[in-house]
Amino acid sequence: MSKEVKTNAMRMLDKHHIQYDMIQYECDEFIDGLHTAEKTGAPVEQSFKTLVAQGKSKQYYVFVVPIAEEVQLKQAAKVAGEKSVELIPVKEITKITGYVRGGCSPLGMKKLFPTFIHNSAENFDKIYVSGGRIGTTICLNPQELAEVTRAQFADIIVHES
Secondary structure (H helix, E strand, O other): OOOOOOOHHHHHHHHOOOOOEEEEOOOOOOOOHHHHHHHHOOOHHHEEEEEEEEEOOOOEEEEEEEOOOOEOHHHHHHHHOOOOEEEOOHHHHHHHHOOOOOOOOOOOOOOOOOEEEEHHHHHOOOEEEEOOOOOEEEEEOHHHHHHHHOOEEEOOEOOOO
8 A cells, every 4th residue: 555645834834733634636847726616626716826915025925716816916915015916937837836837826835925815715614725736635624724724814816896
């Protein structure tokens, strides 16, 4: 029997004694969050993607937003205390976070960057985020995710006007 390989995200949760469920699915390459939710059966409104941005100050920030939504960069900059933030280029994800595109978890990055979770996560007992590699999703309590990543909840998505 093969031993389950833990990701940095899982090791971090284990270290902090935080309960989580791991869901694995067949996937060889990047697929977006909506397709991931479809494969895992996770409710779309409880599924979140991890985006990394860089502020004018050159500081990196992590934004955890619902998979069907887009981050509102002006609002994200405001909550981060920056003049502006821009999403990092895809090719830089691994260098900055230690994760690959489609497997980027808000947990266990190379460094603990200031993290903001969209406040809709507070409406749920459990949310789904990347488990730290393509084909792995973690389901956990959003308050515990915020605690271990030292995140703040904030309204950081684009709203239809």
